[in-house]
Amino acid sequence: MAGGQGGEAGPDGEAADRYLVRSVARAIRLINIVADGPPEGQPLSDLARALGASKSTTLALARTLTSCNLLRDVRPGPRYSLGTALIRLGDIARSQLPLGDICRPVLTDLAQLTKMTSRVAICDEGYPVFIERVDGPGSVRFHTPLGQREVPHASAAGKAMLATMPEQRVREICDQTGLRAKTAHTITDIGSLLANLALVEERGFAVDDEEDAEGILCVGAVFYGHDGSCAGAISITGIKGDLPAWRAHELGRTVRRYADKISELLGGPRHADLAAPAGARA
Amino acid sequence: MAGGQGGEAGPDGEAADRYLVRSVARAIRLINIVADGPPEGQPLSDLARALGASKSTTLALARTLTSCNLLRDVRPGPRYSLGTALIRLGDIARSQLPLGDICRPVLTDLAQLTKMTSRVAICDEGYPVFIERVDGPGSVRFHTPLGQREVPHASAAGKAMLATMPEQRVREICDQTGLRAKTAHTITDIGSLLANLALVEERGFAVDDEEDAEGILCVGAVFYGHDGSCAGAISITGIKGDLPAWRAHELGRTVRRYADKISELLGGPRHADLAAPAGARA
DNA sequence: CATATTGTTCGGCACTGCCGAACAGACCAC
């Protein structure tokens, strides 16, 4: 055994998908290491250590990535940080998701009306993935990462999406994630969550009352695609102290209205038309 | 010669930087092929053809990228399109550029005030690279790619940046790019361009009057970093027909003011303080 | 100046990326 992998133990643990290209996977891990590092970048040695590869290997990978502008080295004492090509690819990725272009104008309007940060998430196997964010005028900026799976039980968009699923599926997802507490207000009990989701279903919007972050309030609502299934959710985010308690409901109705607007653009049904039949006929 | 590279001829043309990892470079090319393709994605065969590699190789690369969420395959008849991890990385890349976080609130305000799309570009070796875009309320959305080098002579941000450079450098850059005409109004003559830049320098803002795209008007202005050098430029974009001609100057002053605001946030000098000394002391 | 870092280059081994060929479904023409 010459190469010898160094850091990783034995047969790579997963071995899930065969036919993977090792050096490419390693290069991507390198990108993620840089992404998770400090904004000013990291020197080569740190990267090699974190990657579990030799300096020469890491240099070759970093050079390759740099030549494609996925990474860039800031000049004095080469430190590597993310490159502009990632901005380009991320921008294209967002506009290729059909939702991106459709939702942006709606988010812009919503952000301006409510003066809050508004976002849209797609539904990725039941988990919310935020793909777009529009800040309101003068609104405080929150650190809200885009493009990664979030836990659904602690966000307005996530709960709005859960509320459209059968109870069985909700239990499955919650078993996977574990209902971890992110603040003292996070719902960590499956019974309470299901009760909350019933309320969400009835109202047509979900409220995250400091359940994801202390002092932050979110209101979210789902929209539907042309096939009638849940396509994603929008939500608005603000500082709880800035809002009188009674405004939550008003904001909820507003978000519900804008979500219906997106459903309409997608050729899907409005929320009320989906919920009504059973109750209305009784 | 066993592998045989297929598409590319001989010793890879450049051979510029040695120590590159071939499979990684190929994987990145694959990502770019997907990015330049249709939003609904492309089947494996097309990718293999475009990449100049065998299907099996392409499959291995695509699988690897998919397992990291850089690509995703839409299920019936696997078609590959860009994955959500790119959205995440692009978002992080933007916020790692110190300018991103600083400019976004300013852009938001500017977009709301002018009801136009506002953008910010960094100065990448003299070329503008737009890194952030904020749409105005109700504004038409333009297809304005982020994260890639633009030619400087045909955009407001680019001309604003050129105007801060010595004439020699401007000529260098223009020699490289060639002053290609993008519309009938594009300045394609170095003399006219230099004259225009002098005006830009004096006014403190640049105007792109249908020079980049037919019917589109942009106004841009540079801002300065703590070392007093040009750090980038902001610009606003709108449909020319919607604006009375006299508004260009008013918008110019507005953009100039907001650019100064960014300079201030960066600890840099205002434009007027930079231009004045020689004249004021005389 | 000495020491401990870092970034860079190079030789060489064998692992791994790569291709081609063979297989299996889907789709279309006839």
Added chain:
DNA sequence: GTGGTCTGTTCGGCAGTGCCGAACAATATG
């Protein structure tokens, strides 16, 4: 139904190439 061509997938096998380590150079830090 059957023959064709298109897909996507799996597999053997060769050598090219990714990888490491060691030696070097260029910096910081004492």
